Amino acid sequence: MGFIGLCGVFVALLATVCLLLLFILTLCWWVFPNQTHKKLMKCGLGGPTPSFPLGNIKEMKRAKNDNIESSLVVSSNNNVTHDIHSHVFPYFSCWQKSHGKVFVYWLGTEPFLYIADAELLKKMSAEVMAKRWGKPSVFRNDRDPMFGSGLVMVEGNDWVRHRHIVAPAFNPINLKGMANMMVESANKMIDRWATKIKLGEPEIDVEREIIATAGEIIARTSFGMKDDNARDVFDKLRALQMTLFKNNRYVGVPFGKYFNVKKTLEAKRLGREIDELLSSIIEARKKSPQKDSQKDLLGLLLQENHQVDGRLGKTLTTREVVDECKTFFFGGHETTALAITWTLLLLAMHEDWQNQLREEIREVVGNSQLDISMLAGLKKMKWVMNEVLRLYPPAPNVQRQAREDIKLDDLTVPNGTNLWIDVVAMHHDTEIWGKDANEFRPERFMDDVNGGCKHNMGYLPFGFGGRMCVGRNLTFMEYKIVLTLLLSRFSFKLSPSYNHSPSIMLSLRPTHGLPLIVQPL
């Protein structure tokens, strides 16, 4: 065969490969997603019309940008409103008006079943056990540098294995050993604030301060912060979070990651460096003669791993332990910090509750040193926490992906369907909470763990079913320790410069920080 003949064969081969690729992409981006969409529409569901390749992202971004600069102040008494759903999820709130509490919308080429209906969720979780749920592949890929194959993202039997090893580390007896680390980090922050106040600067951005402190606490409780390697990991984890979430994102859009190649590559580099540093910390720990005396989560994971070593399917590899450490950091610090931050906003607005909590602290702790056994006595503080997590849930949504067809009465959710559960909408729904759903009333939790909600799936700050948050005991402890120390030293007032504009950046946070006027007692 001559040169021209060879070229012809090569061109024909290339054309075949291109056609095949085009065929596969058409199937993945158009045919399969539209089949799912049609099946859901046949069950009577509606939703906004998508366009290719962005789906409904354009409308979502437009609505979000319109809201970001606006503030939710009720002008009469300069008070803020807690009716935040239409502000943080303006697109969902708008689509709910036309399509109800369950509808289909699209992120890029991925249809999502939107759910703000507690009853439907109850039926689904009764039908599908934790192990049989998946997590949307688009989010698993997008958040790979943060969570890898950590507990938040793993599925099936791997999830069961990880959960069996990770959950015992968070039992209250193990957590006791971490209380001192929390007290030390909180006291460092308190000293910083006291110095600022002495210098005549009583206005403090408590959000920034508390996120930094909670980051330090989670790093210390997860993998220790004794050496430079650990500090380096901590700095890089924070940088990774900024890189991933300050970036304009196009999740679900074909090649969306590459719209900002620089940021994507930076995230990959940081992810790689963090993995290497954490691996070296873990290997050093395994060889350390004092490894059993280190009471952080990593020490407990390695012990747990060691105890069951040899039994099939019950151990984590070093790679998996790395991913769990990252998962604790990303899943645990900002969520807890935001629970404390929103609490300080609400206490600054409700001086009566600030005083009630201070009184309770006086009764329970008195002049003694704060001891972990006292925390259970802080009952009103628990009601306040529950109410804050209802009004401002740091984890504002939960996602799932069906791994099989799910049949519920008239609705069939096809295998592969992504689900988006809108926790903010459910927590503010007057149909299940009553007319005062948007008011701060901690006493609703006095005699009822569900806060008087008419539906037991209407309150989901820590998720639901077997995948319920594994770190919630750690949060309860940290919340009570930090708040007790803060309320014992300072009083809080809202600064006139506060602009109430909650927004979603993975978690639900105050867009412009939380400046408070802090005074020593």
Ligand code: HEM
């Ligand atoms: C206020 C604080 C917190 C909130 C609001 C929160 C919220 C949640 C929610 C909603 C889920 C369920 C996600 C889903 O079903 O897809 C979850 C799961 C999880 N959380 Fe938390 N979390 C908090 C604190 C923590 C802490 C302190 C840690 C660890 C240090 C942690 C680690 C995890 C892990 C590993 C999972 C995955 C559990 C599983 O899938 O089996 N969280 N969290």
